[in-house]
Amino acid sequence: MIQAVPNIILHAADIQKNFGGLRALSDIDLQIEEGKTHAIIGPNGAGKSTLLNVIIGRLPPSSGAVIFDGAVLTGKAPHEINQLGISRVFQTPEIFPDLSVLQNVMAPAFARRDGAFKANMFRSVDSEVEIRDEALSLLEDIGLVDRLDHTAGALSRGDKRRLELAMCLIQRPRLLLLDEPTAGMSRHDTNTTIDLLKKIKSRGMTKVIIEHDMHVVFSLADKISVLAQGRIIATGLPQEIKEDPRVKEAYLGGSVE
Numbered sequence: 001m002i003q004a005v006p007n008i009i010l011h012a013a014d015i016q017k018n019f020g021g022l023r024a025l026s027d028i029d030l031q032i033e034e035g036k037t038h039a040i041i042g043p044n045g046a047g048k049s050t051l052l053n054v055i056i057g058r059l060p061p062s063s064g065a066v067i068f069d070g071a072v073l074t075g076k077a078p079h080e081i082n083q084l085g086i087s088r089v090f091q092t093p094e095i096f097p098d099l100s101v102l103q104n105v106m107a108p109a110f111a112r113r114d115g116a117f118k119a120n121m122f123r124s125v126d127s128e129v130e131i132r133d134e135a136l137s138l139l140e141d142i143g144l145v146d147r148l149d150h151t152a153g154a155l156s157r158g159d160k161r162r163l164e165l166a167m168c169l170i171q172r173p174r175l176l177l178l179d180e181p182t183a184g185m186s187r188h189d190t191n192t193t194i195d196l197l198k199k200i201k202s203r204g205m206t207k208v209i210i211e212h213d214m215h216v217v218f219s220l221a222d223k224i225s226v227l228a229q230g231r232i233i234a235t236g237l238p239q240e241i242k243e244d245p246r247v248k249e250a251y252l253g254g255s256v257e
């Protein structure tokens with residue numbers, strides 16, 4: 001067991017990741033403060049998704065370690081990392097397409113309660129009043145409560161993404177990782193999602209968010225790290241990042257306003 005640093009819930013320490021001859025991540029040292037929203041930004045191919053995949057155990061680092069609340073995650077399977085309290089919203093939503101919207105949100109709550117999914121989990125669904133109420137409240141938050149009995153597979157891509165977010169939230173993770181949570185959404189849906197993520201923040205959940213949309217980043221982030229060519233070139237408060245010449249250069253004239 002490694003000593004937990006106060007307020008730091010996650011520490012990716014000295015991470016390198018190689019794909020054959022390509023070094024995708026170099027000398028990564030990322031510290032995430034509990035209860036905060038930490039955005040990771042950077043140009044295409046900078047290594048953002050690779051870093052997220054290393055954190056959630058989908059990719060082993062070539063060297064270095066990821067520490068969550070004093071426990072080393074490196075070497076653990078993704079489901080073990082999930083059980084420790086880390087959830088991730090994917091770029092491509094991972095939902096149960098044949099189940100209803102409500103059943104999709106309730107399913108992870110049964111897993112949370114029982115420690116595993118069960119084949120008969122919906123048999124006594126009506127007696128699971130608390131789980132149902134929690135799911136309905138989340139569906140209200142994401143604006144899907146009027147479609148709770150629709151088949152999830154028939155939802156639009158943006159709605160599927162918000163559904164997946166509700167499926168993560170009902171697990172009550174301590175750390176939520178969001179990989180471009182508003183990609184492909186209309187401006188209206190993006191703003192609904194920003195409002196929802198602000199609401200979660202008031203509940204004290206820690207979030208790491210990868211995002212290209214600077215409106216989303218600057219609406220939500222307490223802290224921002226900038227990745228370029230596999231290295232963190234800057235970490236700071238949003239205003240510091242906006243004014244950092246290294247960041248402007250990494251975007252090659254692109255705007256971080």
Ligand SMILES: Nc1ncnc2c1ncn2[C@@H]1O[C@H](COP(=O)(O)OP(=O)(O)OP(=O)(O)O)[C@@H](O)[C@H]1O
Nearest residue numbers: 019022023024042043044045046047048049050051
């Ligand atoms: N499984 C893989 N095998 C080989 N190379 C990979 C693999 N995954 C990513 N890469 C390479 O690693 C580098 C970082 O990719 P990554 O997807 O992490 O970047 P990103 O910052 O998430 O990009 P984007 O913003 O476009 O999603 C890129 O050069 C990419 O081609």
